[in-house]
Amino acid sequence: MPRLTDIRPPVIPGLLLLAVIVPLLGGCARESPSEKPPIHVVPDMDHQPKYKAQAESDFFADASAMRLPVKGTVPRGYLRADDAFYRGRDETEAYVTANPLPPTAEVLHRGEERFNIYCSPCHGKGGRGDGTVVARGFTQPPDFVSDSLRQMPVGQMFEAVTNGVRNMPSYRHQLRPEDRWAIIAYLRQLQGMTEPGDTLE
Amino acid sequence: MAQIFPPWANRLPVLTLLAAAVLGLSAVSFVWYYFSPWYTDVGYRPTQPVFYSHLLHADSLGIDCRYCHSDVETSPTANIPPVQTCMNCHKIIKADSERLQPVVQSYVTKTPLKWVRVHKLPDFVYFDHSIHLRAGVGCAGCHGRVNEMLVVSQAKPLSMSWCLDCHRHPDDHLRPPDQITNMDWEPAADQVEFAAKQKHELGIEPTVDCSGCHR
Numbered sequence: 001m002p003r004l005t006d007i008r009p010p011v012i013p014g015l016l017l018l019a020v021i022v023p024l025l026g027g028c029a030r031e032s033p034s035e036k037p038p039i040h041v042v043p044d045m046d047h048q049p050k051y052k053a054q055a056e057s058d059f060f061a062d063a064s065a066m067r068l069p070v071k072g073t074v075p076r077g078y079l080r081a082d083d084a085f086y087r088g089r090d091e092t093e094a095y096v097t098a099n100p101l102p103p104t105a106e107v108l109h110r111g112e113e114r115f116n117i118y119c120s121p122c123h124g125k126g127g128r129g130d131g132t133v134v135a136r137g138f139t140q141p142p143d144f145v146s147d148s149l150r151q152m153p154v155g156q157m158f159e160a161v162t163n164g165v166r167n168m169p170s171y172r173h174q175l176r177p178e179d180r181w182a183i184i185a186y187l188r189q190l191q192g193m194t195e196p197g198d199t200l201e
Numbered sequence: 202m203a204q205i206f207p208p209w210a211n212r213l214p215v216l217t218l219l220a221a222a223v224l225g226l227s228a229v230s231f232v233w234y235y236f237s238p239w240y241t242d243v244g245y246r247p248t249q250p251v252f253y254s255h256l257l258h259a260d261s262l263g264i265d266c267r268y269c270h271s272d273v274e275t276s277p278t279a280n281i282p283p284v285q286t287c288m289n290c291h292k293i294i295k296a297d298s299e300r301l302q303p304v305v306q307s308y309v310t311k312t313p314l315k316w317v318r319v320h321k322l323p324d325f326v327y328f329d330h331s332i333h334l335r336a337g338v339g340c341a342g343c344h345g346r347v348n349e350m351l352v353v354s355q356a357k358p359l360s361m362s363w364c365l366d367c368h369r370h371p372d373d374h375l376r377p378p379d380q381i382t383n384m385d386w387e388p389a390a391d392q393v394e395f396a397a398k399q400k401h402e403l404g405i406e407p408t409v410d411c412s413g414c415h416r
Contacts, residue, residue, distance in 0.1 A: 016223055031243045033354050038242040048324040053278040056315070063313055113379060117265040121290075132262045138293055169289035174271045 086177055088158030095155030101181040103188070111186025114179045118171060127190045139167040150191050157184050238358035246354035247317035251303050259348040259384075266340055266347075266382040277329040281316050284308045319353050320344075327416045336405045337378045338371070339386060348384045364414065368407035372396035375405070 040046055051057065051065035060067070069075055080086040085100045101107050116125060124130040127144035134140055142149055161180045164170035171180065234240060258264050266273070269286055273279035284307045291301055307314040322328055333343075340347065345356025357363060367374055373388065375396045380386045389395065399405065408414070 018227070031239065033244045033246045035246060035248055037247070038238075038245050040241065041236045044323070045325050046323040050324065052324070053276075054281060056313075117267050121262060121264050121268065132264075133290055133294065136262070136294060138290060167293065169292070173283070173285065174268070 084155075085181075088155030088162070090155075095153035095159070097153045097155065099154050099181055099185050099188070101178065101185055103185040107182045107185050108189055110179065111182035111184070111189075114175065115183045115186050118175060119183065122168075127187065141168065144187055144190055145192075150193060154184050154188070157187065238360045238363075243355055243358055245319060246352050247319060249317055249352065250315055252300050255347050255350050255353060273330045274334050275331055277327075277331065279330050284314055319355055320359060322359055326414055328414070334381050335378065336371075336403060336407075337375045337381060337399060338367075339374075339376050339381045339383065341384050341386070342367075342374050346384055361414075365409060368409050371400075371405065371407050375399050378403075 053066065055065040056063050057065040083089050083091070084096045088096055090096050115123075115127075119127075120131055121133045122129075122131040122138055123141050123144065124134075129141045129143045131138075131141075158180055159165075160168060161171045161175070161183070162177075163172065175183070258269075259266065269282040270279040271282070271286075284304050287301075287304050288308050291304060295301055296305065303314060306312075343357055345354075347353060372393060373396075376383075376386055376388070377399075
């Protein structure tokens, strides 16, 4: 008959079991959402006294670490003297009627991709003015395949995209001029106005 | 003379060794588990100044990631959009909604909206979005299904081993460059041949040199 004091808890297997169970329990804590900033145990040089893009600055009054060029200066490659390309207007201030980018297959492909990213939320994938945002209450944009837009000079379209027009927002800061022209080349294709021969390289 | 040590003391050295081994093991597994970025970083989901939802904008409305993160293909950083981008639509849509007031205020008063950063590599690591996107690595592979997130949370550990796992074996992660923002893309059956072809055509050679990421 064993006495009570003879029964000893199995210390070693117990410890081993604990060593296994604790991490397993922790398994539920892994990858769980948390609002608290991550703690790095060895922060080393994680934070260096330098600015990264879009960082906040405590030096400049507007709190922006990214600075604009000084007023009246032009960075190299940004002169933009070519009015036809950068404003869609010729010397007489009339809208240009020919796309400065020839509609090669490459340009049209680029234009289609950019159109689907930047224009389709409102104008719809087919350019019919039936985008998802319009269904939620945005002003209905015109149908690109209508006569009035088929007759619109490409320069005027370019200006609409660059500066916005009435309810249409400006895409100057989201799209480079090359991409704006590529989109317009693609629009002409949507409108059925690009000759099929033009697309051959 | 009476015995100084009781008989069980004979087992002490063995017990001490075993205890040390068990304690050491648990200490190592504790650090291995709880100090790893899988535990510390993944799931970080800060409260943002605006209740902005990717689920609504990127999924229900189907807006492409690049509509807002417009520099991601050409620059190292994927820019957080300026409020001007939000106002493209919100000048008209829900302009007087309570939830949008911080955006409208920021736009009107020209003061920056302070989004809280989610993904953050240590400052001694160099990362570049554009080169990954040009090689055809999709957003979803590194950020998870952002289009299903009401609030963005970190999905991957962004640890060095995570970077290297892909840099050593990128094949499963490559897709056609026009599918990079497609959240539903799945590798096809011929992924191996496709990856080999794409690696050859685009000259993809992910770096494993220290100086590639620590420049």
